[in-house]
Amino acid sequence: MNINQLDMNFDSVIIGAGISGLVAAHRLKRLGREVLLIESGDRVGGAICSRDTEGFLIECGPNSVRGSHEFLDLVEDLNLTDELITGDPRAPAYVYIDGKLHAVPMSPPALIKTKLISTSAKLRLLREPFVKARRERGEESIASFARRRLGDEILERLIAPFLSGVYAGDPEQLSVQACFSKLAEFESEAGSVVGGALRAAMKSRRQQDKPKRSLRPYRLCSFRHGLSALPEALARSLGGKLLTGARIIGISKNSSTSGFEIRIEHRGENRAINCSTLVVSTPAYVAAGLLDGVAPEIAALVAEIRYAPIASVPLAYRVEQVGRKLDGFGFLAPRGEGVRTLGSIWNSSLFAGRAPEGWVCLTNLIGGATDPEAVKLGDEELIRIVHNDLSRVLDVSGEPRRLPITRHERAIPQYTLGHAARVERIESELGAASGLWLAGNYLRGVSLGDCIKQAERVAVEINQAIQPTSASI
Ligand SMILES: Cc1cc2nc3c(=O)[nH]c(=O)nc-3n(C[C@H](O)[C@H](O)[C@H](O)COP(=O)(O)OP(=O)(O)OC[C@H]3O[C@@H](n4cnc5c(N)ncnc54)[C@H](O)[C@@H]3O)c2cc1C
Incomplete structure (x- = not known):
């Protein structure tokens, strides 16, 4: 599209076409x-990027999304239901401990039986309701919270690997109030995590007359041709209201309308447009620069948020090269187990159509907050490290087939100590009074489901804040 064909005035301009910006724009248009x-950029989707290469379908960013009702509503709204594929809900995730893979226990009987944690760790868990609640105010690290309430082993063998998988984060640095606000609330309100969780489960059972459309038990989902189907469908739904390859030259407050003036450069042409509300849905470090002139306090808070790097190293093997049956979602490896790879997702076991007949495809993640130097290694070295780790954990033999590696220098925002308070301060400055909203994974949840939920909420708030459309007067 030529920017000179654009209208001058918009109800809302959204900057950044990752999942957050796309969902906010789509909902506002609806x-x-x-x-x-x-x-x-020249494509939509941000971190989401599916690639078809030599008969393998690989994901350079996220691999799957949980089947929450917000996600399923969106899929239906976009007419993508026929494209949706789901993983086997019984497929376990494994943790590599003491030279073996152990399935993560997903039920109380499985927790009793598991060899992932010792009998003394299980007994320690039973004592959790009797541990005194924390009196101090302020945020606490996940490591400190978990040690206090659940014991060292649960921290090291269950919580730390889970945090590597979701945040690529360090439990000593991440804030329990920001990452697991429910657990912190259970302790402060019910005096115990177990007690609070039971109370919440009973409450939700009493409310089960409400229809729920989520895929129980929150199955992992993707699309036949990869996750990129979602951003691409969202982009189509916007018609001509999407400008890719555009550069924001400046943002200023429009004093006569109390909205914003955005100056854009696109294919050598410059144009200024007006909007009554603005959503910035870029990563935090970009948002900080864009907002410096119009909202310096917010810009300064957002600039404090740090990211952990990740390299995604997909490797393929012929089925007979892998000594262990790939009968699950994948594995996570706690630090200190002699494996540098953070985790491995068994794409071809999780979803159909990811590898040609006779092959398996694994997406391996390396780096994170505890090993940031790993993403700087060359391709050869990354492949060597990951292949050696897979030989040890999955008994693979022979040479891997290489697939394109993706390095995300700033992959996942880290909700470190102070993050919950920072987000509250940011949010108190935003909204109807300022005409400005933020959307993105650095605020309240890094998963795709969290991003979708937040962006939907932003769209609803904006719709309420701006004047009725002329059509609805
Ligand atoms: C390797 C990896 C694996 C992951 N795995 C999973 C998973 O399996 N499941 C899951 O639920 N989540 C996963 N996540 C997290 C999830 O993918 C992200 O949190 C989510 O996609 C972020 O979406 P976003 O829209 O907030 O930001 P982004 O995707 O970062 O989008 C921001 C957009 O803003 C654009 N932009 C930047 N600067 C400007 C500018 N100046 N002007 C205009 N536009 C700009 C960017 O080009 C981009 O399109 C993973 C993330 C990574 C990196």
Whole structure:
């Protein structure tokens, strides 16, 4: 599209076409608002990027999304239901401990039987309701919270690997109030995590008359041709209201309308447009620069958020090269087990159509907050490390087939100590009074499901905040 064909005035301009910006723009458009979504790259989806290469379908970013009702509503709304594929809900995730893979226990009987943690760790868990609640105010690290309430072993063997998988994070640095606010609330309100969880489960059972459409037990989902189907469908739903390859030259407050003026450069042409509300849905470090002139306090808070790097190293093997049956979602490896790879997702076991007949495809993640130097290694070295780890954990033999490696220098925002308080301060400055909203994975949840939920909420708030459309007067 040529920017000179663009209208001058929009109800809302959204900057950044990752899942957060796309969902906010899509929902606002569905609500009858005039929107424009501006993306600096030449494609939409941000971290989501599926690639078809030599008969393998690989994901360079996220691999799957949980089947929450917000996600399923969106899939239906976009007419993507026929494209949706789901993983086997019984497929276990494994943790590599003491030279063996152990399935993560997903039920109380499985927890009693598991060899992942010792009998004394299980007994320690039973004592959790009797551990005194913390009196101090302020945020606490996940490591400190878990040690206090659940014991060292649960921290090292269950919680730390889970945090590597979701945040690529360090439990000593991450804030329990920001990452697991429910657990912190259980302790402060019920005096115990177990007690609080039981109370919450009973409450939700009493409310089960409400229809729920989520895929129980929150199955992992993707699409036949990869996760990119979702951003691509969202982009189509916007029609011409999406500008890719555009550069924001400046943002200023429009004093006569109390909205914003956005100056854009696109294919050598410059244009200024007006909007009554603005959503910035870029990563935090970009948002900080964009907002410096119009909202310096928010910009300064957002600039404090740090990211952990990750390299995604997909490798393929012929089925007979792998000594262990790949009968699950994949494995996570706690630090200190002699394996540098953080985790391995068994794509071809999880979803159909990921590898040609006779082959398996594994996406291996390396780096994170505890090993940031790993992403700087060359391809040869990354492949060597990951292949050696897989030989040890999965008994693979022979040479791997190489697939394209992706390095995310700033992959996942880290909700470190102070993050919950920072987000509250950011949010108190945003909203109807300022005409400005933020959306993105650095606020309240890094998963795709969290991003979708937050972006939907932003769209609803904006719709309520701006004047009725002329059509609805
Ligand atoms: C390797 C990896 C694996 C992951 N695995 C999973 C998983 O399996 N399941 C899951 O639920 N989540 C996973 N996640 C997390 C999830 O993918 C992200 O949190 C989510 O996609 C972030 O979406 P976003 O829209 O907030 O940001 P982004 O995807 O970062 O989008 C931001 C957009 O803003 C654009 N932009 C940047 N600067 C500008 C500018 N100046 N002007 C205009 N546009 C700009 C960018 O190009 C981008 O398109 C993973 C993430 C990574 C990196």
